[in-house]
Amino acid sequence: MARIILTSGLSNQFTSGQTELEIDAVDVRGLILLLDESFPGIGDELKREMAVAIDGQIYQEPFLEKISTNSEVYFLPRIGGGKNILT
Amino acid sequence: MSELNYKCPSTIDEATKLLATANSNAKILAGGTDLLVQLRMGMINPELIVDIKKIKETIEIKEFNGGYRVGAAVSGAELGEHEGMKNTWPGVVEALELIGSTQIQGRASLGGNLCNASPAADAVPAMIASDAMCTIVGSMGQRESRVEDIVIGPGQTTLQPDEMIVDFVFPERPPRSSDAYLRFIPRTEMDIAVVGAGVSLTLDESGVCTNAKVSLGAVAATQLVLEEGASVLIGSTLDDSALENLKSVASAACRPINDKRGTIEYRTKVAGVLAQRAAKIAKQRAEKV
Amino acid sequence: MAKIHVTTTVNGEPSEFLCDPQQTLLDVLRDELRLTGSKEGCATGDCGACSIMLDGRLVCSCLVLGVESEGLEVETIEGMSSGDQLHPLQQKFLEEAALQCGICTPGFLVAAKALLEKNPNPTETEVRYWLAGNLCRCTGYDKIIRAVLDCAADLRGA
């Protein structure tokens, strides 16, 4: 089971405070689908807002990145040279 | 869009005629460092611009009764290259040279700085402290005036619409006389004075101050002449207690405003500090001449 | 509006143009003569990007009327190199990475050239104060000041 960590912002909104989960998923796409089944609505939020760090490696636009059984997967807000505040 | 015309007369007579016929819709162009900004920003909308830089009297520096006549349109760069003025009136020269950048120095003039009538004008307190006179010509003829009698409020002068300043007269100086001008700005360059202080003085052989004049800028609607400041210096050797007195009378005399460049409290405090520091520099200079 | 005919010399070339009385020399150089090397960063004499030489004096062309240049000598960045030879200051700015975006560079070069012609051996402080009217937001000025000092040393050595 991979260890999944959510921001406290997300956990307040969708998982009633739970920030750590154990889930089996082969890649980020699959993981988000599984999360959305247990916490309806979180999927869109994750796809729209979040980057992912798998074992320390940050992916700004995660989708097909592989997840191994003992991976540590952090969802964190996308960041960029201010490009997250363009409007 | 009112029609704007430009004229570049070569004599004072031509210039004053142009000013007279334009009845107060004309602006005089010397260095233009204020005028062009005001034009660009739409703050002024004149019908005629009279460029006085082709008039011999306004662009030359000449010796006069042991002192100097400095044309109203002489640039800071030119004044700064004039050994005589630098040695006799270093405070006046440094005041004009403090205005803006090297580029501004290529244009900015004593006449423009005075007639723009800004309370923060750098050259004006120095000229007032130096007891400078100016020559004014209008359609009614020529008159002389003390520089300190020209500015009567922000943007307001005692000049008539058809009058122009031709030159400034800096009198001959007795031995052991000198002057200094200091201003405070947030950066080291390129700002408008938050406070300015000009001091001119004369010492006797024993180092006692026999004559002094102190003027402050940017601490009231017009430049201030500190009679009291002069009297605390005269008769003293500009020792610490005299300078402390100068500091407090200078601060006491301030009637500043709060604006984007400084607060009442700050301007009042720093005016005293600068008057004190300027007096020290003037003293050191006077001891050397 | 009645345009005024002006005859002047730009970078050594006799030059004529028509301009409105309120048009600045910078507008004339850029829009009428198509010499766009002089830049408008502020139009109020605060940034120095439009620096030129007017009858041997360093000025901001945004604070000069086009009509004022009648009969005068105007020198711009376009006249700084000769043929395919860069001016030593231009060369030094390239070698020492004294520019990043390059928008302020023409103004700095014109101003620095004026300095070295007046004072071939300036101190760092003299260079910094002479160039205080030229704003640069990219470099922090360090490499610009070094380039001017190093170029001055080369020219003295040469």
Add this chain to the structure above:
Amino acid sequence: MSSDNKDLKWVGKSPVRPDGNDKVTGRAKFGADLMLPGMLVGKVLRSPHAHAIIKSIDTSKAEALPGVKAVITSADVTDLSSEWVPAGEVQINFRDLARNVMANEKVLYNGHAVAAVAATNNAIANAALELISIDYEVLPHVIDVEDAMAEDAPILHEDMFTQGVTPKPDKPSNVFKHVDIAVGDVEAGFAQADLIVEKSFKTAPVHQGYIEPHAAVASFGEDGKAELWCSTQGQFVVRLYCAKLLGMDVSNLRVTPSEIGGGFGGKTTVYLEPVALLLSRKAGRPVRAVMTREEVFRASGPTSGAVTWVKIGVKNDGTIVAGEAILKYQAGAFAGSPIQPGCMCAFAPYDIENVKVKGYDVVVNRPKVAAYRAPGAPISEHAVESVLDDIAKQISIDPLELREKNAATEGTNAAYGPKFGPIGFVETLAAAKAHPHYSAPLGPNQGRGVACGFWFNIGGDSCAAVNVAEDGSIVVSTGSPDIGGSRASMAIMAAETLGIDVADVHPNVADTSSLGYTFLTGGSRVTFATGMAVIEAAKQVVETLRERAAKIWDISVDAVIWEDGYAKPAGTNAGDFEPLSLGEIASTAGKTGGPISGNAALNAQGAGPAFGTHICDVEVDPETGRVTVLRYTAVQDCGKAIHKGYVEGQIQGGAVQGIGWALNEEYIYDDKGRLDNAGFLDYRIPVASDLPMIDTVVVEVANPNHPYGVRGVGEVPIVPPMATVANAIESATGIRMTELPMSPPKVLAAIDGAK
């Protein structure tokens, strides 16, 4: 390849930049330098009010003025529905973007665009603006972030309900969203602390201050296709935004980036570009729109002003046991301040078990904030680095040692979550400690301060084409505008990969129709991400060159190696052939399979986070409050410096922007909410005579995810200066300044107050 690779030929050197000659001769064409036949002048009418309802706009008089060819208002801009959509890696709300470009229903800040005209010359355009009459109903305004959060504050957007709070609020608010970051248990952490220090701070909004004002030239065709030339950090981003706002097919718009006169994040969005296009479409002629400096200050940028509070608990030995922060950032008139990265960066440099950060994104009647170098980070890290300085003093430990004791290293869980890979923070601390500056003597009224800074750095989408010309010279095309010498780094990486002279590589910045999507120049991503694309494309070229040589020699490609720009037989049994140069292979390319070209399109992952440590000496005039920076040293981990000179330049420039932020830069508003210092005269960026030389120390801890070990450089150096200078002032005067800018009146008041 790693950064300690000794046999690098070009990487790390400082060759003259390929675009240098044009930039020292005035030949380079910047945004306002382009002219087209029949070109009109575009000008924008802006709101004199901070907050008002637009009751009506009458443009008839302006339209009737001879020489006026087009007038537009918000009626000409499609009012898009409010949705946050991904744009590249970015979240953007096109409705806000449209309404910032041209005010609709309400003006939300002094300087907000309300109409625009295109006329045959400047004077007519200006006259036309004066003929547009607008009936405003002035509303109460709010400028300060905490006033905007107050119960009774004037509301900017009636449809804004605070996000990230449950239950959903029932009334609108100026707080767009809350951000929460929590690791461990701060209460438990503080309970273990021997010393707890907490302080509040205020930072001023600051403008990027690029010397080149925004400029755009647009030419719209009758066929619905358009050309746009503009000064931007990202031509592809401009293309997307403009196409969306004008309802065009993205590919019908060709955007060509001019040379760009500085950006620092401020040219990552659009202001004039859609306006110029709309005017050109309406007038049927090319239109050039250029901002005045006053417009730049009133209507573009800046970064957020903020109110921050930080609480840190330590053991007597200096171990940080807990850190907590509350950050309130101004977003300007529309939602979207850099609060998120601000929260994430606050404690990022340190290994702290218990961290809690709460952030607020707050709208106020100011121009919409834009990106500015390491957006959000300088504001939160200023507070943390200031509090750390007080802690070091109170437990009498050297401020660098305090940071060394708690510094994040490889494997540390960053305060925002994931583990750090290889990072060079402690190396920068060690280099700072060893630097002669740190032990140099100080005089009276002088003080020394140190502080650190962190930024993530990013990668993202980049394309590159490497084309071999007939004579073997190389043209490298990328989609990344060159703000600070990136053409030079691209040329260096291509030359290194191809084993040829850097002078034979000619980089070029391509327009949106000539190359694939490339995300903008920002986030310190270009040398990393676009560099990876260039290296990848160059490797393809090398492969092709080996194949062609194999064909010429009629041997197997495996028997051909590429070395120092030549194809050579792999060994004696491969055959005895004279090495073939790139030129020789290129000249016969037609016979061996046609032109030789490499093309890469990638989304670069694995950007290397970067850290900096700065040292500053100041002298404080106790009678005037003037702070003079006497000496400044900036140490930074750059992974690998590709072009040494421009890496140093980035660090020096960033540090000096930070010094301006620390000492003099601020927005001054009058009681009507109008900006009172919209110019370089009273918005005081540092001038040459304000500064000493900026000494730089480049530390190189390679980023394993880049072929040459590159980390982004441009953002980090603006993070430490505000606290570095504040800490130096504290050391000189014993006074902790908590409000930026630390201008003479504030410093003097603090000194007198302490007497």
